[in-house]
Amino acid sequence: MTPAINVARKQGITHHIHQYDHDPAVASYGTEAAEALGLEGNRVFKTLLVSLNGDARQLSVAIVPVTRQLDLKACAKALNAKKADMANPKDAERATGYVVGGISPLGQKKRLPTVLDSTAQEFETIYVSAGRRGLEIELAPNDLMGICRAVKAAIAR
Template sequence: MTPAVNVAKKAKITFNLHEYEHDPSAQSYGEEAAEALGLPMGRVFKTLLVAQEGDQKRLAVAVVPVDAQLDLKALAAALSVKKVAMAQADAAQRITGYVLGGISPLGQKKRLPTVLSDSAQSYETLFVSAGRRGLEIELTPADLVALTAAKVANIARY
């Protein structure tokens, strides 16, 4: 199993795993997951990494619905920094231990500041990557917040 699944098991939370056949030509990993699993786009969340103050060594995690864009200014405010920029792909993979399209907010190599979109609270359960392409973990927003020590804020733009 992946580190993300191991974290959920160790915490003894209720969760479900959903596997689907990943298409290497998919344009959006999150949208592919929603379509493959027959879910509304807003219920599947993508895990994005940002560099705080432009420093690729000071990364933070944003978890937003796949049908939304990350509001960088709102995320910076939530993190109490002046600005954030998208992290470089190689830095994101190195720090989390996951490959792009499979980055989970759970079980990362290093615990990073995490902010979850407040839209997550409108769902009983949500879906995030379980640590590899083609595998999603379904859990409650409260469990995701507890396992990642996430702050909840309005960071999604539609």
């Protein structure tokens, strides 16, 4: 059981857990999840951390499809910041309580401002990390946004 799964259960939202054998040699955790679960890559979302306005302590979460890249300018705008940069992986792990490749937007140690790419609304359910490599949680985009208090914006390119 991970904090992400515990949060989904506690909130009483409909969700499904999907597990697969993670290959430690893989370069793209999100693509691995999509392929292992036989899913379209645009339905599987990766959780990325960004630092805002050049401040490594001002972290936020961006959730985008694994088939696309994060548009840092669009992300900054969605989070009312002047600038966004990818966060240092160690800072991301410290802030969330998860390891890179298994960072879930749910159940993080500290609630961070969160933005979900608007393409998530194209699907009844999407997949995000459930808190460790090889484990995904499937849930409705609106449920994810509600739990994370996320805003929706076009942040992927």
